[in-house]
Amino acid sequence: MxxxxxxxxxxxxxxxxxxxxxxxxxxxxxxxxxxxxxxxxxxxxxxxxxxxxxxxxxSKEEIHRRLLEDMLDLWLDPLREFDAAGDPVSELRSYIRRKLEMARDFPRESRLFANEMLQGAPHAIDVLAGELKALVDDKAGVIESWMREGKITRTDPYHLIFSIWATTQHYADFDVQVRAVLGPARGGEGRFEDAARYLENLFMHGLVPKG
Amino acid sequence: MxxxxxxxxxxxxxxxxxxxxxxxxxxxxxxxxxxxxxxxxxxxxxxxxxxxxxxxxxSKEEIHRRLLEDMLDLWLDPLREFDAAGDPVSELRSYIRRKLEMARDFPRESRLFANEMLQGAPHAIDVLAGELKALVDDKAGVIESWMREGKITRTDPYHLIFSIWATTQHYADFDVQVRAVLGPARGGEGRFEDAARYLENLFMHGLVPKG
DNA sequence: TAACACTTTTTCCAACTGGTCAAAAATTCC
DNA sequence: GGAATTTTTGACCAGTTGGAAAAAGTGTTA
Missing domain, CATH: 1.10.10.60 (Homeodomain-like)
Known part of the structure; x- marks a missing residue:
């Protein structure tokens, strides 16, 4: 009863x-x-x-809260796995790959999160300013130490992380746009592999030819 | 009456x-x-x-339609200005800068657009598959010709454009997250200049040290 | 099989939603 | 100043919303 x-x-x-x-x-x-x-x-x-x-x-709130909790946990997994002891370049490369796989395999979770962000994170602001910030601070420290060792180019580790989030989640959150612009020929399943190849090249070498 | x-x-x-x-x-x-x-x-x-x-x-729809029209027009301006005759590297650089300025100066427009995308672009799909696709096709062609001339690294021009959109709009759409993670010390007004510096470096040279 | 907890349905409600309408008030124009 | 026009208001409406209550049904198990 x-x-x-x-x-x-x-x-x-x-x-x-x-x-x-x-x-x-x-x-x-x-x-x-x-x-x-x-x-x-x-x-x-x-x-x-x-x-x-x-x-x-x-209540509606309870469902949403539960969904957001589960999602945040899943969402931060790749960043947690980020390993200070690994090889810098391959760590970054595999982080990008894993984030892109998440965008491909969990687009709804990505959009749920995006919606929450657009609304000013009314339900998640505590996690962002608490757990997430702590985690990012930690990993930014790792990245900074890699820079000091000359393993990767000296740049802003926080914005580096932001740019990885942005470029990968884009394929989930703006999926309609990506498909519309690529058209039927290139907007099919192959788009994630094209994106993976492109992003790897971007983050590793940028656009200016070397030498 | x-x-x-x-x-x-x-x-x-x-x-x-x-x-x-x-x-x-x-x-x-x-x-x-x-x-x-x-x-x-x-x-x-x-x-x-x-x-x-x-x-x-x-009606509510009419207001929204009007807002979306005005916004799309504003939104595509920087891409329209993209000049085939200019110097490739500085054209790309200034496109990134302009897009980042738009994220800073028109965050509400960016979020309006993001909301529309998250919902599957019910009101904008025609523009995406029509006007926008045509414009991007055109500019992708320009970028491709630059690549053939060896002015910039050979890569996917469409995903290049996506990554510029993603990284710049991120600072409008995910503003709460950016501020929360950067904290009070670095999350102030200076964050856009930090982002500009970082993005320029990323798109130009990537993370792997040269030489 | 009868007592029991668990599940589902039916009915209901008060607040909110997008939107209408006619009358009142303010403004403009001659 | 006064008529014509434009703007604002208040009352109203039908449909939707999140949610409560209670009764009816469905196991499960002693």
């Missing part, structure tokens, strides 16, 4: 339905943002009635 | 109030997206009642 309401599922059905709901909600939130999304839309996408959905999550 | 309803303002008051409304609407739409924005919010931000606002624009 009493709704579960708590975050932890207790039965098999609760676990399954919560997953279905979260998946549907990710579709809707990533497309319309928090305010633009409605519980009805999510419920329909999840194949259940609105009151039924509200039996598993007590 | 009859509302103007048409796009062209006939009196001084109509011109002024339409501007006030468009400005307020830009605030609201860029923050919440089309679906998430309400006429009431816009009216309040514009300092007038909802029916009064609807006297100047016949």
């Amino acid at each position: 009493a709704p579960p309401s708590k975050v932890r599922p207790r039965t098999r059905i609760q676990r399954e339905k919560q997953d279905v709901i979260l998946n549907a909600a990710l579709d809707v939130f990533s497309l319309h943002g928090f305010r633009g999304a409605t519980i009805d839309q999510i419920a329909e996408a999840a194949g259940m009635s609105k009151p039924n959905l509200l039996y598993y999550f007590s | 009859a509302p103007p309803s048409k796009v062209r303002p006939r009196t001084r008051i109509q011109r002024e109030k339409q501007d006030v409304i468009l400005n307020a609407a830009l605030d609201v739409f860029s923050l919440h997206g089309f679906r998430g924005a309400t006429i009431d919010q816009i009216a309040e931000a514009a300092g007038m009642s909802k029916p009064n606002l609807l006297y100047y624009f016949s």
Whole structure:
């Protein structure tokens, strides 16, 4: 009789339905943002009635919060793996590759995050200024030490990280534009490999010919 | 007695109030997206009642359409100026600089556009696949000819343009994140000049030391 | 099979949504 | 100044929104 309401599922059905709901909600939130999304839309996408959905999550906010938490965790993984002990150039190269793979494999999560940023991060500002900043500070330190050792060009490590985020997430967040501009011939599945090749070259060597 | 309803303002008051409304609407739409924005919010931000606002624009869609048109025009300006006859490296450099200035000076327009992209460009897809694609095709051709002449490194011109868009617009669209990560010390006004310096270096030379 | 917890549906609600309309108020123009 | 026009307001409407309540159904297990 009493709704579960708590975050932890207790039965098999609760676990399954919560997953279905979260998946549907990710579709809707990533497309319309928090305010633009409605519980009805999510419920329909999840194949259940609105009151039924509200039996598993007590509010729209709760679903969104949960989605954002899960996403942030996934999102920061590649940066966490960034290894100070590795070879600088190949570490950066594989970080870029992993971020691009995330944009390809989790475009909805990327858009959910982008929506949150566009709205001024009302639900995530604490994570940004706390956990994320700490993590970036740490990795920026690593990058700076590589620069001091002459392993990579001396430049701003923070903006370097920003530019990796921007260029990779662009392929998820601005997917429509990318497809429209590339056209049917080049906008198919191959676009991510073209992007990977291009970005590797950009970050490694830039545009001015050497020598 | 009859509302103007048409796009062209006939009196001084109509011109002024339409501007006030468009400005307020830009605030609201860029923050919440089309679906998430309400006429009431816009009216309040514009300092007038909802029916009064609807006297100047016949619907929410009309305001949004108008905003998007004006923005796309402004947005494509830097790319139009891209000059085939100029020096390749300095043309690219100044394009990057101009795009970054737009992100700094028109962040709301950038976010309006980003919102539209995240939602799959329902109102702009025609422009993307038409006017924009044609323009990019043209400029990509210019870039390609520069590459053939050996003036810049051989790479994918389309993805080059994407990466310029992505890196510059990032400072408008993800402003909250940038500020949060940089912290109070480096997240102030100077961040755009730091970004300009960094991006110039990235696009020109990349990260691998030369020689 | 009967008591039990778990799940789903039906009904409902108050607040909000985009938008209309007629009348009142302000402005402009002669 | 007064008529004509433009602008503003207040009341209103039908549809949607997030969510509550309670009853009805569905297992599960002693």
